[in-house]
Amino acid sequence: MNILNLFILIPIVMLLALWASRNLRQIRSVMVVGSTMLLALSVYLTIDFISQRNAGTDTPFLYTDSMTWYEPLNICYSIGVDGISVAMILLSAIIVFTGTFASWRLQPLTKEFFLWFVLLSLGVFGFFISLDMFTMFMFYETALIPMYLLIGVWGSGRKEYSAMKLTLMLMGGSAFLLMGILGIYFGSGATTMHIQEIAEMANIPTQVQYIFFPITFLGFGVLGALFPFHTWSPDGHASAPTSVSMLHAGVLMKLGGYGCFRIAMYLLPQAAEDLSWIFIILTTISVVYGALSAISQTDLKYINAYSSVSHCGLVLFALLMMTRTSCTGAILQMLSHGLMTALFFALIGMIYGRTHTRDIRELSGLMKIMPFLSVGYIIAGLANLGLPGFSGFIAEMTIFVGSFEQPDLFHRTVTIIACTSIVITAVYILRVVGKILYGTIKNEHHLALTDATWDERFTVICLIICVAGLGIAPMWVSDLINGGVSNIFTILHP
């Protein structure tokens, strides 16, 4: 059997097992076993994929499989992976694994929480392995819906409002997306939904492309926090429980960038080439605007959400630069941002769980009380501001060098504007570190707080190892992704 099917099957089995389990112990063991299997499977997939590529297989996708679902509309369950999706699957598996530990002590309704959590991961994995536009869309929706409940039920603060806002805005994006997919399907002659086949036919008329590229890009862009459709992100993240924030910022937002690249740009290359400037302007605004807004926020999660707007903006920005290097950088940035933000949200959740406030004006001197979490926070912060040795630096540098390959004035200017984000990021990160971790303890009650428990330490250490590992030995990931990007570029820039 194709091992990609396991990425669907394991979550389904986990769902059933969770449904049947009776107590916390059983729930935990199902989650640990399931997410470990997913992680192991994705590591195996990565290694096997690389060794197959090294052995010389050069078909665009490996592990392909197809099964007809609905003949009249040519909907198939087509699966397969290239370097990009392998990287994304690995990322998702890491986040699901660590997210499990980050919600180790979650109360109440633990079983229901994990049911939705697993359903969400099912959607994510399904999305990344799909090669059929319709199946992809279906999994995309599967991943979005549980978010509403996860935030609305287990969230904090104005959770109903945030959940509703997030869901409505993302659903609005989905509506555009559906239009875009149908446009592509009928534009290409309504013979197939398979992405690779549509791309190879390359028969969508330019006029049709001009209509559907902006629609599709916008549809996915909403999830990628494209300015001005990013406002669901701060509220949504602020209300979401820790592991949901991790999964959302770590993986779900990546669906947007992945879709923009895989569907909008790959299938509508001519329009992508001609209309990219509109979105380049929007994403440049995202990058700088997100970072500047983060400077004056006072809630830790808002700071991080705006930082995500900035970093995810950089992903879309790099994709639109449309050079091989910048697109590789974009995927690296997705990977790196996924890991870093998950780490950040995990730490914020742990700090919030103790102090019951995320307001940076009320926190101070945490270094003395919880050294482990504080050191973790500083590492996450340094990774976020692009310190060499962590993943952020690799991604940003690849993006900037790649963007510089476009020598015209417009691209140069926006690239230099986007570069300024590295300074602004430093400002808001160090502001927070200085305010909440350093200094003397202001709140007497905080003296009684304890440092991280074993499950929290495990989560943090796992993520730090990933972030640092990617930052210290970037060449293999870069090679892996570059293969996938090159394939797309045979269509995008023949």
Next chain:
Amino acid sequence: MEFTISILALPLISFLILALAGMKLPHKVAGGIGTASLAIVAILSYVTAIQYFGAGRGADGLFPTITPYNVTWLPLGETLHIDMGIMLDPISVMMLIVISTVSLMVHIYSFGYMKGEKGFQRYYAFLSLFTFSMLGLVVATNIFQMYVFWELVGVSSYLLIGFYYTKKEAIAASKKAFIVTRFADLFFLVGILFYGYYAGTFSFTPDVRLLASAGIVIPVALGLMFIGGAGKSAMFPLHIWLPDAMEGPTPVSALIHAATMVVAGVYLVARMFPIFIEYAPEVLHTIAYIGAFTALYAAVVACAQTDIKRVLAFSTISQIAFMMVALGVCTSADPHEGGLGYMASMFHLFTHAMFKGLLFLGAGAIIHAVHSNERSFMGGLRKYMPVTHITFLIACLAIAGIPPFSGFFSKDEILTACYSYSPIMGVFMSGVAALTAFYMFRLYYMIFWGKSYYETELKKYQKGEIAEKPHAPHEAPWTMTTPLILLALVSCIAGFIPFGKFISSNGHAYEIHLNAAVAISSITLAVAGILTAAFIYRKDSNRVILSVKVQSKKFIIAAYHRFYMDELWLFVTKRIIFKGISRPIAWFDKHIIDGFMDLLATASQAFSYSIRRFQSGNIQSYCIWFLHGVIILALILIFLV
């Protein structure tokens, strides 16, 4: 030269050990690990230098550039890739010696200085991290590797300045240092990106044809890189972080903010020198003017400071500016024909690292003894701290440029280079050199001569005016005095190193010869500066000086406040960026963009409420609506069809 990898590996390993397990280790063991690894690094660096320079010049009369390691770390596109490796050439070998020597001295010294301090292990971990990064920076095989380690030294500096993390000033200072240098690094990065795109490589030896065809872009790229260097090397107006960085422990100031990291900018310009001189001589000369202004500015400000570490900080800014000027006044790559400045700059970098390291460590010993940075708590210390006094005096003489101490020789070369560039530059820099002698001896006399604070306090105590008996200042322990003595020895003899034999602008051997006119005039000026300082500050109240002080009160106050540069920067960051840009953007996001989304939601809800009446479940109203419909349809049928 394969063993050079351990020069990088040892500090890294020691950092990892101390960072991961440090808190569990006793202080002595933690410090021992750091110091031992540094001692080995220092020995290896000396061995490298002896082997490298001992192997002699190649057939072309140059020391060969050896690259024992170079691996592709991150491929970027088809032509560009970031490499990591080790490159040995005369200046990188010289820097290895400087860094490992000063770092070793600081490691030993810190045993005494940081004794019993909380976070001792963390301190040594950061020192190791810094040393690793700095060594990686100087042996970089390409500009991007340099940038990578450039960022790493920046963060180690951030961590060490903020070592006392409960102290408000330290937090602010560390933040400021990181953000200001990061701001400069932005330009550095853009410069690298331009350079990489047009030169087709990040290496220091690009294809000459590509560079020539790139036109104006290469000078622009080099200028941007210099801004990065100016940030680290504290050139005006990016110097504002360095005085504040003195909040860190004093040995750290000696290592990072005096001897090694702050000269990274000079090293960068020296590293790119062949390209500068060939393609961007105008940029190089601009650097000279920026440097000259910075040198004067910092020297004037140093004359008005009362915190001894700040005096030293401004003196560092001024001295680094001297090195920049020396590089900037080069007009050709031939040391005989206007390329002397390159050698002079590297020479001064070497001697300055030693005597400035010594000054800071001496200041640390003094601060250790009187528990304050302020000069009002000092005075008359020469009786209490003889070793510190003598070594400090040697360093002061060296920096003032009195023969036979090392600073004289290197500064003399710089001044000669300046005079050969233009007499105005020469006279200007000679003036700054005289000012240097003045403010250093002002500092010296204030600390070691004049009225003793301790004795005054003691008298008060004996009279019963104060209840507590003041602590007598004491000489530092041997762990602290040994580095002082060693560095003082180096400062005495380093001037006699035939520097031109090893390092020169075109790589060929150059015989240093003193220019008698320059030497005599600079000695005269230095002595004049010292005598003025002695006249004014040896005794406390001097009538002449008081009247001068009163007359130029405004100027002195302005200089004390560093001519309000910090206030200016604070205005830009706080008022303009934070309050003027960031706040409005956050407001705009919350109320306009998000408000629009909320408006959409509210509007559709309102619309939904307004049409709800159609579905009231009331039969009569259904009938009414039905009737309306029928009438409208009937009217349409009658009039339109």
